Amino acid sequence: MKGFLVRDLIRQEWLKSSRSQGFYKNLAVNILLGFFALYMAVMFLFIGFSLDNILEKLDDKLNPTQLFTGAMLYIVLLALAFRFFMQQLNTMNLPPYQVLPVKRNYLVNFLLVKPFFSLANYFHLFITVPFAVQSVSKYYDGGTAFRFVLINIFLVWFNSLMASFLKRKYGSGFSSFLFILVVIAALGALEYFKIFSLYKISLAAFGFVLFDPLGILIPLLAVAVAYALNRLFFRRNYYAERFNSKLKTDRNYNVNFSFLNRFGTIGEIMGLEIKLILRHKRTKSVLYMSAFFLLYGLIFYSNSAYDERQGFLFFVAMFITGLLMLMFGQWVISWDSSHFDGLMTKNISVSTYLKANFYLLIAFNVISFVLTTPYFFFGMKIVYMHLAAFIFNIGVNVYLLLFLSTFNTRRLDLSKTSALNYQGTTYKNFLIVLPIMFLPMIIVGVLSTYFSTAAALWTLTITGLVGTAFHKPIMTLCENQFKRRKYAMAEGFREIE
Amino acid sequence: MIEVTNLQKIYNGVTVLNIPVLTIQEGESFGLVGNNGAGKTTFFRLILDLIEASAGEVVIDDEIVARNEDWKTKVGSFLDEGFLIDFLKPEEYFSFVGKLYGKSEGDINQFLNSIREFFNSEILDTKKLIRDFSKGNQKKIGIAAALLGDPKILILDEPFTALDPSSQIRLKRFLNEMQKTKNITMLISSHDLNHVTEVCKRIVILEKGNVVKDLQTTEDTLKELEAYFAV
Numbered sequence: 001m002k003g004f005l006v007r008d009l010i011r012q013e014w015l016k017s018s019r020s021q022g023f024y025k026n027l028a029v030n031i032l033l034g035f036f037a038l039y040m041a042v043m044f045l046f047i048g049f050s051l052d053n054i055l056e057k058l059d060d061k062l063n064p065t066q067l068f069t070g071a072m073l074y075i076v077l078l079a080l081a082f083r084f085f086m087q088q089l090n091t092m093n094l095p096p097y098q099v100l101p102v103k104r105n106y107l108v109n110f111l112l113v114k115p116f117f118s119l120a121n122y123f124h125l126f127i128t129v130p131f132a133v134q135s136v137s138k139y140y141d142g143g144t145a146f147r148f149v150l151i152n153i154f155l156v157w158f159n160s161l162m163a164s165f166l167k168r169k170y171g172s173g174f175s176s177f178l179f180i181l182v183v184i185a186a187l188g189a190l191e192y193f194k195i196f197s198l199y200k201i202s203l204a205a206f207g208f209v210l211f212d213p214l215g216i217l218i219p220l221l222a223v224a225v226a227y228a229l230n231r232l233f234f235r236r237n238y239y240a241e242r243f244n245s246k247l248k249t250d251r252n253y254n255v256n257f258s259f260l261n262r263f264g265t266i267g268e269i270m271g272l273e274i275k276l277i278l279r280h281k282r283t284k285s286v287l288y289m290s291a292f293f294l295l296y297g298l299i300f301y302s303n304s305a306y307d308e309r310q311g312f313l314f315f316v317a318m319f320i321t322g323l324l325m326l327m328f329g330q331w332v333i334s335w336d337s338s339h340f341d342g343l344m345t346k347n348i349s350v351s352t353y354l355k356a357n358f359y360l361l362i363a364f365n366v367i368s369f370v371l372t373t374p375y376f377f378f379g380m381k382i383v384y385m386h387l388a389a390f391i392f393n394i395g396v397n398v399y400l401l402l403f404l405s406t407f408n409t410r411r412l413d414l415s416k417t418s419a420l421n422y423q424g425t426t427y428k429n430f431l432i433v434l435p436i437m438f439l440p441m442i443i444v445g446v447l448s449t450y451f452s453t454a455a456a457l458w459t460l461t462i463t464g465l466v467g468t469a470f471h472k473p474i475m476t477l478c479e480n481q482f483k484r485r486k487y488a489m490a491e492g493f494r495e496i497e
Numbered sequence: 498m499i500e501v502t503n504l505q506k507i508y509n510g511v512t513v514l515n516i517p518v519l520t521i522q523e524g525e526s527f528g529l530v531g532n533n534g535a536g537k538t539t540f541f542r543l544i545l546d547l548i549e550a551s552a553g554e555v556v557i558d559d560e561i562v563a564r565n566e567d568w569k570t571k572v573g574s575f576l577d578e579g580f581l582i583d584f585l586k587p588e589e590y591f592s593f594v595g596k597l598y599g600k601s602e603g604d605i606n607q608f609l610n611s612i613r614e615f616f617n618s619e620i621l622d623t624k625k626l627i628r629d630f631s632k633g634n635q636k637k638i639g640i641a642a643a644l645l646g647d648p649k650i651l652i653l654d655e656p657f658t659a660l661d662p663s664s665q666i667r668l669k670r671f672l673n674e675m676q677k678t679k680n681i682t683m684l685i686s687s688h689d690l691n692h693v694t695e696v697c698k699r700i701v702i703l704e705k706g707n708v709v710k711d712l713q714t715t716e717d718t719l720k721e722l723e724a725y726f727a728v
Contacts, residue, residue, distance in 0.1 A: 268596050272582065279584040279626070342580035345545045347569045347597045347646060415628075483564050487549040494579060 009110055032430065041126055048130030055135075064135045065148070066203065069210055073202030076155055077187075081180045083163035085288060108234045112227060115160045128152045140211075147216050151209060154219035161226035168233055177288055265348060269356035270363075276335060277328070280414035283335070286327050293327075294371060296320055301378040310453050311445025317385040318440060320372050322393040324364035326437070329401040330408075330429050332357050333482075337411040337493035344490060350479050354402060358475070361398045365390060381453070388457040388464075389440075395464030397436045402478045404432045406485040409492025498523050499544065499650065499682070503553035506539050506706075514539045514706040516553075521684065523649075526676055528697030528714075529686040530722065535703040537686040538576060541652055544684070545574055557650070570598070573648030575639035575656070583628035587620050587638050590627060591645060598646030605645070612641055615667050632659040640668070644675075650682045651675075657692045665692065672696050690722045 055064035062070070097107055115121060132145040170176055190196040209215035263270070277283040300306050300316045307313075319326065328335075336343055343353065369390045376383045407428050440460055447456035467474065501519040505512060514536040521527050529537050542548045544555050546562045555562045562568050574580065582590055595605040609621065619634055620641075627638060636659050643651060657665050669692060675681050687693040693700060694714055702710040702725060710725065712718055 265597060268593055272585075272593060275589075276584060339579060339582045341545075341547055341576065342582060344547060345569065345572070345574050345580065346594060349566045349569075487547070490547050 006110070009107075032427070040123065044123060044126035045130065048127040049134065051127065051131045052135035052138075063139045064131075065139055065144075065210070066207070068131070069206035070199045070203040072155075072206040073198050076159065078184070079156075080159050080163055080166075081184060083159055084166055084180065085177065085285065087160070087163050087167070108231065112161065112164075112230050115164075116157060121156050121160060122153070124152055124156060125149070143213075144210065148210060151206075151216060151219050154216075154223050158219065158222045158226050161223065161230055165226060165230045165233060168230075263359075265352050266356045266359060269348070269353065270360050273335070273356070273360055276414070282414045283328070283331075290323050290327050293323055294320060294368075297372065297375050297378075301375060301382060309445075310448035310456065311441045313381075314385055314389065314444040314456075315437070315441040317382070318389040318393065318437070320375070321369045321386050321389045322365055322397065323368040323372075325361050325368070325393060325398065325401070326433075328364065329361060329397075329436075330405070330432055331412060332361065332401055332405045333489065334405065334408045334410065334412045334493070335414065338414075340490055340493045344486065350482050350486075351475070354475065354478055354482060358398060358402060361401065362394055365394050365398070384454075384457055388461045391464035391468075392440060392460040393464070395467030399467060399474050399478065400436055401432070403481055406481050406489065408432075409489050411493045411495055498558060499684075500556040501553070502556070504540075504543060504550055504555060505552040506536070506543060506548065507551040512706055514543070516540070516708055519701075519708065521682060523682055524676070524680040525699055526672075526683045526697040527685070528693040528700040529684065529703060530688070530690065530693055530700060530726075531686075531703035532726075534705070536706040537703055538654055539706075540703070541574070541576055541654055541684065541686065544652065545572070545576075570646070571649045572652060573643035573646055573650070574652040575636075575643040576652070576654040578635060578639075580642075581627050581635060581639050583635075584626055586624065586626055587630075588622075590638065591642060594642045594645050600645070608645055609641075612644075612671070615641070615664070615671055617664065617667075633661055633664065636660060637664065647679075648681065650684070652684045654686050655688060656685060657687055657689050669695055690719060690726070694719045694722065 051068075052064050055067045059067055128149050132148045136148045137145040187198055191198060209218050277287060297316055297320050300313065369386065372386060375386065443460065444453075444456040447459060499521040501516050503518070504514065504516045506514040513534075529540065531537055539548070543550055544557075544562065546555075546564070546568075550563065557568045557571065560567055582593065585593065591605055591609060592602070595602075595608070600608075609616075613621075616637060620630075620638060627635060630638065636656065640653060640656055643653065656668060660668060672683065672685075673696060676683065683697070685693065685697060698714050700710075700712045700714055700718060700722070701708055702712075702722070712721065
């Protein structure tokens with residue numbers, strides 16, 4: 001009886017995704033995502049095989065395995081924080097099943113165990129298995145290596161369960177985001193100033209877990225506790241409306257952007273788009289993610305290996321100085337898809353609508369540029385690169401986005417969470433991003449090789465300035481394009497997936 | 498005044514709307530009835546320039562609607578939820594729409610006061626976002642927003658469905674009053690033959706994209722309509 005039920009539930013979950021509209025239409029994106037997964041797997045394998053070597057050089061006294069155990073607690077906590085924001089809750093549509101004679105207990109167990117079968121949760125094996133085989137078995141024995149892999153699997157299970165419990169219990173609003181950010185920063189600071197070392201605790205605790213034959217029971221116990229917590233939560237909150245309640249309530253709707261009123265209709269529309277960003281889960285999670293991406297420059301600017309790769313450095317400069325535009329720009333226009341008909345029939349002219357979006361993108365660029373000014377400490381080259389990138393972004397890329405985004409006719413559902421949400425993404429999104437991101441990179445790469453970096457940056461700066469000088473005719477071009485594509489967009493946006 | 502000439506919409510070789518000629522006078526209340534797929538919404542979308550006509554044109558006050566923007570100041574419309582901005586509170590939405598039509602906060606408040614009865618104190622001061630309202634209340638918000646810009650022409654697609662009985666009666670009363678006092682041209686589609694005959698003075702039946710009947714409402718109209726749709 002029960003086996004038959006599980007089969008049915010799994011089958012219906014599969015049907016839910018395969019019968020959703022656009023599953024096949026979106027094949028191109030799925031294939032691209034497949035390549036992305038493959039790429040990640042290769043990268044992970046690479047890290048897995050080189051980890052031993054890297055850690056070997058890092059410390060004289062401790063061997064790589066010990067170092068790994070020292071970092072373990074940090075890895076677990078950071079992964080938990082990451083999951084807390086990014087992991088989609090596995091919700092099954094419970095109500096239709098609740099009225100059927102299926103034991104509730106059974107459904108809850110199904111819901112909780114389901115992520116254990118998700119391949120994404122086993123990606124870490126590409127790192128841990130090579131490391132275990134190469135390094136752990138070298139310093140210890142095969143048994144320890146095997147336990148090392150198992151412990152990692154258990155910890156991922158624990159994290160997955162714990163993240164969904166915390167998310168259901170506390171919700172992932174802005175306050176929890178701040179709280180976690182502060183905790184992580186505090187732990188990092190305490191470690192840095194040698195006041196309190198999580199590293200030492202981790203070394204001792206995970207040392208025991210790994211090297212004592214009975215240690216493996218501890219992560220197993222942790223998984224059991226996390227599971228029990230989830231069960232307890234579902235028992236306390238019997239009804240679906242209650243266990244998802246934290247995820248729905250967003251109280252902070254009293255923010256007003258009255259200063260935008262001065263700019264007439266354009267200001268009204270800009271205020272509308274800002275509210276749109278702040279009141280949808282998907283846009284909010286992209287906003288949180290952007291905060292992390294701002295740190296992207298630290299990795300490359302501080303690494304002398306990239307000093308001579310001007311094209312790549314410029315790519316990084318453009319990415320972080322135009323961060324908000326690049327994150328949100330691909331959604332320009334289509335983020336209004338759910339109320340596009342409304343906007344098109346109200347008293348808004350196309351030129352006003354596009355201008356509002358234009359100024360919004362400019363504002364995004366200015367904000368990102370200002371936020372990345374601390375990178376100027378890395379030297380004058382970075383200053384020049386950021387300036388050139390900024391001018392190119394507002395002089396060329398903004399217009400390109402406005403023009404090309406009219407080809408995007410997929411309705412965007414902003415109510416679903418999460419970063420790795422590709423709903424509404426088509427191959428067109430990739431085609432739009434290609435010229436914007438990679439063309440300047442290639443130009444700088446080529447020009448700085450054959451002439452000089454200065455020549456490359458000047459070329460882009462002047463192109464950007466020319467774009468700004470021709471603002472009016474270019475906007476007219478975008479307007480005409482918009483008018484041509486309006487019907488196709490409106491029709492596409494009406495299709496609810 | 499709305500003039501339709503030779504208007505056609507063809508999807509994949511199937512003609513979903515074909516109106517050779519149709520004129521709607523200023524101040525007329527025009528009711529559109531027809532079964533599902535008759536082309537009512539398609540007709541309204543063509544008037545609002547949301548879809549492209551395969552042939553022919555719609556003219557409002559001597560100006561072609563397609564790819565034009567001047568009609569937007571004259572026409573208020575609500576067809577479906579796609580006309581609402583659902584992440585706003587109703588007050589914010591009304592304020593947004595009001596500003597687009599050059600209304601001050603005072604004008605907007607005055608307007609909201611005037612339709613307080615229709616809202617039945619379920620809409621304003623609730624702190625809810627539009628997406629959290631019931632379908633019926635969303636409809637009320639949409640209809641109110643369509644009226645906010647003092648339109649000369651009002652287009653509503655099935656305004657009575659999803660409304661509760663009291664709201665249906667209030668809406669009927671409200672629309673009739675508007676006709677008398679403001680001389681608004683109204684285009685209303687409905688599946689409810691009773692309501693549409695009570696509100697509209699002219700009723701057109703669409704079937705498979707064609708106008709099959711064009712009636713001036715009299716006492717017998719309801720019977721005639723019922724006879725037409727009887728199976």
